Amino acid sequence: MEIKLNDPFAAELVKAQTALMQVIDPELYVNVVDLGLVYGVDFTDATKVKVTMTLSTPGCPMGEAITGGVKNALTAAFSDRETEVEVVWEPRWNYHMITDEGKAQLGLE
Template sequence: MREDIKIDDRALAISDKIIEKLQMINDPEIGLDIYNLGFIYEISLAENGHCEIVITFTGIGCECLESVPGEIETALKEIDEISEVEVKIVWTPAWKMTRISRFGRIALGINPN
């Protein structure tokens, strides 16, 4: 689990399942998944199965603004413990390249240090 993602205890208990799904959703412009790009800021899961994801993008003009929230919703609803998904898009704090994981940096050919 990334240390830069705020995650509550209920979501943490199934974080492996959540991360697996998020790593299958790519930003089509960059060619890397939204998890390793550092787009995910917060994950919470209520007792009733309502999952809330707080996410950002590289910018307001990002093509994936239209498709990614729906992809997140569809993917996470495949997890038994999640019955409903709400995706909140935020612009503060602004996304920075420093949020890209070490794996993501290697995959994109960026110095991993």
């Protein structure tokens, strides 16, 4: 999840990222941002916060918990907006999407 300083919604994106970092993948014990599961957060609709994200695998048994966690976290952070979560399978998630911080938390090389 990349945030550009000149983005008109940079402040909201930082707030969203902070909230999403509280959502942990219960299988890997790493937050969804550092796992690279969050592809984007959109604030262009003033009444909504729309998240585009993926899961490590379709049919992931933790999928409902993870997407529910994302919705809960963003609803708490942006109580004046409705949260929408869209799960996509393209691009397919892979291990290279994990951030360096996520890799460190996983004890990867």
